[in-house]
Amino acid sequence: xxxxxxxxxxxxxxxxxxxxxxxxxxxxxxIYPICAAFSYSLYDWKGIKKLEFIxxxxxxxxxxxxxxxxxxxxxxxxxxxxxxxxxxxxxxxAFLLAYLVFQKIKGSGFLKVAYFLPRLLSVxxxxxxxxxxxxxxxxTINVLLDKLGLDSWTMPWLGDPSTALISIIxxxxxFGVGLSLLIFLxxxxxxxTEVVEASRLDGVRGFRMIRxxxxxxxxxxxxxxxxxxxxxxxxxxxxxxxxxxxxGEPYYSTDTMAVFFYRTAFGGSSxxxxxxxxxxxxxxxxxxxxxxxxxxxxxxxRKVNQE
Amino acid sequence: xxxxxxxxxxxxxxxxxxxxxxxxxxxxxxxSSFKTTLEIFKEPLALPKKLSFAAYEKLLDQLPFGTxxxxxxxxxxxxxxxxxxxxxxAAYYIARTSFKWNGALMFIFLLGMMIPIKLGIxxxxxxxxxxxxxxxxxxxxxxxxxxxxxxxxxxxxGFFRTLPKELEEAAKIDGCTxMQILRxxxxxxxxxxxxxVMIINFVTAWNDFFFPLIFIQSELKKTIPVxxxxxxxxxxxxxxxxxxxxxxxxxxxxxxxxxxSRQFMDGMTAGAVK
Numbered sequence: 256x257x258x259x260x261x262x263x264x265x266x267x268x269x270x271x272x273x274x275x276x277x278x279x280x281x282x283x284x285x286i287y288p289i290c291a292a293f294s295y296s297l298y299d300w301k302g303i304k305k306l307e308f309i310x311x312x313x314x315x316x317x318x319x320x321x322x323x324x325x326x327x328x329x330x331x332x333x334x335x336x337x338x339x340x341x342x343x344x345x346x347x348x349a350f351l352l353a354y355l356v357f358q359k360i361k362g363s364g365f366l367k368v369a370y371f372l373p374r375l376l377s378v379x380x381x382x383x384x385x386x387x388x389x390x391x392x393x394x395t396i397n398v399l400l401d402k403l404g405l406d407s408w409t410m411p412w413l414g415d416p417s418t419a420l421i422s423i424i425x426x427x428x429x430f431g432v433g434l435s436l437l438i439f440l441x442x443x444x445x446x447x448t449e450v451v452e453a454s455r456l457d458g459v460r461g462f463r464m465i466r467x468x469x470x471x472x473x474x475x476x477x478x479x480x481x482x483x484x485x486x487x488x489x490x491x492x493x494x495x496x497x498x499x500x501x502x503g504e505p506y507y508s509t510d511t512m513a514v515f516f517y518r519t520a521f522g523g524s525s526x527x528x529x530x531x532x533x534x535x536x537x538x539x540x541x542x543x544x545x546x547x548x549x550x551x552x553x554x555x556x557r558k559v560n561q562e
Numbered sequence: 563x564x565x566x567x568x569x570x571x572x573x574x575x576x577x578x579x580x581x582x583x584x585x586x587x588x589x590x591x592x593x594s595s596f597k598t599t600l601e602i603f604k605e606p607l608a609l610p611k612k613l614s615f616a617a618y619e620k621l622l623d624q625l626p627f628g629t630x631x632x633x634x635x636x637x638x639x640x641x642x643x644x645x646x647x648x649x650x651x652a653a654y655y656i657a658r659t660s661f662k663w664n665g666a667l668m669f670i671f672l673l674g675m676m677i678p679i680k681l682g683i684x685x686x687x688x689x690x691x692x693x694x695x696x697x698x699x700x701x702x703x704x705x706x707x708x709x710x711x712x713x714x715x716x717x718x719x720g721f722f723r724t725l726p727k728e729l730e731e732a733a734k735i736d737g738c739t740x741m742q743i744l745r746x747x748x749x750x751x752x753x754x755x756x757x758x759v760m761i762i763n764f765v766t767a768w769n770d771f772f773f774p775l776i777f778i779q780s781e782l783k784k785t786i787p788v789x790x791x792x793x794x795x796x797x798x799x800x801x802x803x804x805x806x807x808x809x810x811x812x813x814x815x816x817x818x819x820x821x822x823s824r825q826f827m828d829g830m831t832a833g834a835v836k
Contacts, residue, residue: 270659270740274667277652277711280644284708285674288682288689295685303688348580355577360570362577368823369581371830372588375815377769377787380808383794384591387801395590398606432584437831461569490678493771497791513680520684521776531684538681545678 289542296535303531313536323519323533327540329507330515337424337511338488345428346480349435354465356436357443367440371433378430382497385426389413413498416508423509427494431487435480442476443469474559482552489545492517512541591812595805602801617806621793627810629782630789634814637699637785638767641706645763646756648707649714654744656715657722658730668719674712679705680772687776701777702785706770710763717832721755722748761829768815786811 296313299306317323352370356363373381388395391411400408412422446469454468470477492513495503501522503510520534594602595617596610621627656668686705687696695701725748733743749756771787778784781792790811797803819826 270655273655273740274652277648277671277715278667280648280704280708281671281674281711284686284689284704285677285679285682285711286670288685289677289679291685291689292682303691352577352580355573358573360573360577366577366581367827368819369584371823371827372816372819373584374830375765375769375819375826376588376812377771379771379787379791380811383790383804384587384808387804388587388590393603393606393801395606402607429584429587434830437827441831486676486678490680492680496775497771516681534684538684542678542681546676549676 292535292538292542295531296539298532300531309532313532314540316533317536317540326507326510326515327512327537330503330510330512333420333503333509333511334489334491336420337427337491338485340421340424341428341431341484341488342481344425345431346435346484348428349432349480350439352432353436353439353443354469357440367436370436373430374433376430378493379497381426381430382494385422385429386413386498389422414505416505419499419505420509423494423498426498427488427491430494431484435484438476438480438483439473442473446472475556478552478556478559482549485548485552486545489513489541512537516541588812588816591805591808595802595809597802597805599800599802602805614802617800617802618810620803621806621810624796625789625793625807626782627786627789630784630786631814633699633783633789634768634785637702637706638764641703641710641767642760642763644703644707645710645714646759649711649718649759650744650749650752650756652711653715653718653722654748657719658727668715671712671715674709675716679709683772683776690777696777697779697783698777699783702767702770702773705773705777706763706767710759710766713762714759717759718752718755721752725751755832757825758829758832761826765815765830 295305297308297310299309299312317327352366356367356370360366376384389397389412391397391409391414394412396412397409400406410418412418450472451464451468454464459468490513491511495509495511495514496517499505499509501514501518503514516534516537519530519537521530593610594606596613596615598614598616601608601610652667652671656664656671690696690701690704695704729747730743733747738746768785769787770785771791774785774788775791778788781789790807793807794804797807
């Protein structure tokens, strides 16, 4: 009996080792690179050699030097469009479908699986698959339109600057509906059934039910989906790279900040003396945008929670 | 009272229409892979007249698909194991001890969920070069493990808090060390949470394209998504082979999903709904 406290004491000491592996991996491969990007943005680079401290010159170049300044605003605009369209199309549809599945219509188990399946494909597979489907001559979409007698609607979807970006966002929405739907569904399932039953007895139905009863109780999952969609649409890279290459073809009409960043840091759209510094400056600007807006969303969540 | 018949018809039509929209491209991908390219061009919407495996034969002849597959399995499995072990330890510490830096530790981990990790890619690349890890599967394992840690710590520490403390106290009185308690008593009770963390990270590592694109150069070290990428330059007009490649790249995940769709979806929601 006498040695028990000592034994507990020893256990207490060794427990401080527990968080070390996770912390070490995480600090080294996530936190350090992000912090380093901040410092890299303040240097002049020759290839991958760090030369000298130049303060905010890279940032100045990003906003004043052609073609980077034009590319920057062009890409930022596309990111905003990306976010807005995904919110409306992807998340609007996801909410509608989540509500359908929640009401347990016939086969809702199967429907859930069907809606979620695209989410399991690699983004690169999604990109190439839809590139084939959207092919102007042999792609399914145009062939289908042709067979339906709507041949005037056929388009080189990805080749025309006016439809390329929207096509890609819709493909991304096709891929992303499943996850948003699951989050909405989890939210719907956490609504107490008595609330819904009681208002149904009061004669509340259909869209009025959604608007007055369901939506106010769904604020939390809605904010979560919004934040996820926001971060994801501001990081949009893989799909565009797979479908339109690193130049955001045609004519930069599908360029986003992440594609621009990749091109600047790795793809050599500029002379190599500015690539890493400028790329890092761009990363810092993107990081600031994402951090500020995400923080605003989180503050909003907190406010909603307190009410 | 049940909703009116017309309302229910609209509901079902919408529901199944979207199911077709979700599944048809996947179905098209698989069925086209059994056609010849000529057949795809002539009758893109029809089912294959007879199953032609020519595209698969060509693909497996030309591409080291087995190597890609092995690389993907290796990278995903090791990353998931590292995440499970390191996150269990860290989460146990955060949930079960109350030192004054505990809150700060949790906060540092949570921060990782808001960080757009891709933005650190340049320093990450230089770091991997300095560590002699470029062009090695270990660069991917390092980054996937690190990426999975914030969510893993969060899910597991949330779950630890729901377990009764008495079990551990009893074991402690019986003379178990903290490590023994964690291994023998807690982890077996943690299976659902561990499963969730495992699934989410496995899917992420398996499907990722961005990091191998930058870290991996040699053909034989590529994972499936980047390995398939080279196919598209080479066979730009050979649609049959392209579709076979896409199918082959997706098949392992689709099969796993069909076998365990419930766990898959529960896992994904549990991860998303913090």
